Amino acid sequence: MTTVTGGSWYIAAKPTSYSVVGFILALLGGTIFAGAADLLGQVGLAKLSGGTPESVLRLIAGAVVDPAAIADATTVLAIGAAVHFGIILAMVLVYLIAAARLPLVNSTPEISAFGYGMILAFIMTWIVLPLRWPDQVPGTAPLDIIVPLVRHIALVATPIAITAKLAARRD
Numbered sequence: 001m002t003t004v005t006g007g008s009w010y011i012a013a014k015p016t017s018y019s020v021v022g023f024i025l026a027l028l029g030g031t032i033f034a035g036a037a038d039l040l041g042q043v044g045l046a047k048l049s050g051g052t053p054e055s056v057l058r059l060i061a062g063a064v065v066d067p068a069a070i071a072d073a074t075t076v077l078a079i080g081a082a083v084h085f086g087i088i089l090a091m092v093l094v095y096l097i098a099a100a101r102l103p104l105v106n107s108t109p110e111i112s113a114f115g116y117g118m119i120l121a122f123i124m125t126w127i128v129l130p131l132r133w134p135d136q137v138p139g140t141a142p143l144d145i146i147v148p149l150v151r152h153i154a155l156v157a158t159p160i161a162i163t164a165k166l167a168a169r170r171d
Helices: 020-048 053-061 073-101 103-107 109-132 142-167
Strands: 002-005 008-011
Touching: 020 053, 020 073, 020 142, 053 073, 073 103, 073 109, 073 142, 103 109, 103 142, 109 142
Parallel strands: none
Antiparallel strands: 002 008
């Protein structure tokens, strides 16, 4: 609840707690929800640029294996999906820990999703991807910045924030 006291705004926030089952459900549900949303977003962007859904998972798999070295295309796609959902699982875990430690995270999930999405977009675009593919420097054109930001806010951080809020205990 937002209130005004003495001329200054503040948000009254209670610490978030999760039961063990709630935490596990939030971790798995958030991973599936955000992972699927992000993967669909990536596939959509690939289709817009003339790519295929398989190319998305093949590119993700390329972070850990050489797709050309594996004869079975299904194995490459499974590795790509496992890497993708593994990364999302780590993102959900960090958010849930933050929600349990910082009262404002689950009290204001809309703001938290926006901020967390910006952090995720920065880390993935400017740290993770350049470390894996040093020859591919992220673009600085407005669309090269806005698209990852919107994707990470809307398709990754928002599903994570919704799942975390739903899984929290209601004391």
